[in-house]
Amino acid sequence: MSLWTPLHAQIHRTIRARHLFERHQNLLVAVSGGQDSLCLIKLLLDLQPKWGWNLAIAHCDHRWRSDSPANADHVQNLAQTWNIPFYLETAINPVNSEATARNWRYQVLTNIAQTYNYQYIITGHTASDRAETLLYNLMRGTGADGLQALTWQRPMTDNITLVRPLLEVTRTQTEQFCQDFNLPIWEDSTNQNLQYARNRIRNELLPYLKQNFNPQVESHLAQTAELLQAEVEYLEQTARQLRLEASVKGEKEDLQLNRHLLKKQPLALQRRVMRQVLQEILPDAPNFEHIEKITALITAPNRSQTDPFPGGAIAQVQGEWICIIKKQG
Numbered sequence: 001m002s003l004w005t006p007l008h009a010q011i012h013r014t015i016r017a018r019h020l021f022e023r024h025q026n027l028l029v030a031v032s033g034g035q036d037s038l039c040l041i042k043l044l045l046d047l048q049p050k051w052g053w054n055l056a057i058a059h060c061d062h063r064w065r066s067d068s069p070a071n072a073d074h075v076q077n078l079a080q081t082w083n084i085p086f087y088l089e090t091a092i093n094p095v096n097s098e099a100t101a102r103n104w105r106y107q108v109l110t111n112i113a114q115t116y117n118y119q120y121i122i123t124g125h126t127a128s129d130r131a132e133t134l135l136y137n138l139m140r141g142t143g144a145d146g147l148q149a150l151t152w153q154r155p156m157t158d159n160i161t162l163v164r165p166l167l168e169v170t171r172t173q174t175e176q177f178c179q180d181f182n183l184p185i186w187e188d189s190t191n192q193n194l195q196y197a198r199n200r201i202r203n204e205l206l207p208y209l210k211q212n213f214n215p216q217v218e219s220h221l222a223q224t225a226e227l228l229q230a231e232v233e234y235l236e237q238t239a240r241q242l243r244l245e246a247s248v249k250g251e252k253e254d255l256q257l258n259r260h261l262l263k264k265q266p267l268a269l270q271r272r273v274m275r276q277v278l279q280e281i282l283p284d285a286p287n288f289e290h291i292e293k294i295t296a297l298i299t300a301p302n303r304s305q306t307d308p309f310p311g312g313a314i315a316q317v318q319g320e321w322i323c324i325i326k327k328q329g
């Protein structure tokens with residue numbers, strides 16, 4: 001196997017073209033031991049001489065499988081073989097749900113990066129993960145924002161960024177790569193557990209779609225997520241600008257929005273402005289009905305008002321203005 005494969009070249013180009021990271025930076029690579037993160041660390045190790053990065057591996061032991069200590073040892077041995085620093089965090093109490101595991105993991109990775117001065121946390125999410133997340137969110141019911149499905153970069157703190165360089169690589173490719181380089185994959189038994197919706201999408205729905213509709217379905221779904229991401233970013237940015245122009249602070253710190261200005265804007269932007277406003281005043285994320293109720297006030301007769309939102313605030317039309325009146329006391 002030649003040391004430099006088309007996948008090496010692709011990732012090298014992706015990192016450069018998307019400015020994922022620059023030369024000589026400190027990268028903390030999150031390695032579970034599965035095929036995606038093994039492929040990721042091997043690629044970064046091979047690219048390292050060209051970029052001069054300082055690489056390290058972090059592993060999180062959730063203690064939710066009996067073989068998790070052996071899994072952690074396995075990853076530690078790999079780090080030793082490659083002669084790079086290894087950081088392990090073991091959960092004090094076994095983590096028992098997917099969502100808790102994820103939150104705990106990101107917290108742990110951020111803490112390690114902060115303590116040991118890594119600017120980047122890198123994960124092995126692939127185009128296949130992106131396709132699964134897109135389908136999952138689509139079925140749960142979500143606006144375009146949920147359909148962006150995994151972004152290339154996400155700030156974790158002011159100076160730590162999460163980066164996912166494999167978003168254009170499919171799981172079939174990472175598997176092939178691990179085989180080509182004889183990388184010892186640690187099989188995660190919970191990946192076969194069909195109780196988890198994500199695993200059913202991966203093991204049942206996507207193979208069905210591939211076989212019966214389009215063999216390229218994964219890449220196509222991932223590309224859709226990519227297009228949506230850029231569009232959502234643009235719309236959010238434009239809505240932020242419009243919100244600034246349309247809003248003034250009223251009496252007692254209440255917010256007022258100019259209906260005249262908002263009326264001239266497309267519905268997509270009106271909704272986004274309203275969602276941003278509600279995100280600031282509601283205790284939880286606003287839902288579709290909340291956003292529709294307040295958006296309707298842009299064209300409603302004078303003195304119209306909404307019933308109280310969660311947390312007690314109401315919105316009311318006062319001539320040219322929509323006034324958001326927070327609950328008193």
Ligand SMILES: Nc1ncnc2c1ncn2[C@@H]1O[C@H](COP(=O)(O)OP(=O)(O)OP(=O)(O)O)[C@@H](O)[C@H]1O
Pocket residue numbers: 029030031032036037058059060061062098102105122123124125129
């Ligand atoms: N136990 C672990 N230790 C370190 N890194 C991990 C661990 N599990 C997962 N990761 C990192 O997260 C990436 C995605 O893993 P996986 O798809 O299993 O997680 P997920 O729960 O779907 O994550 P997300 O919610 O971020 O999509 C892996 O490629 C790896 O980089």
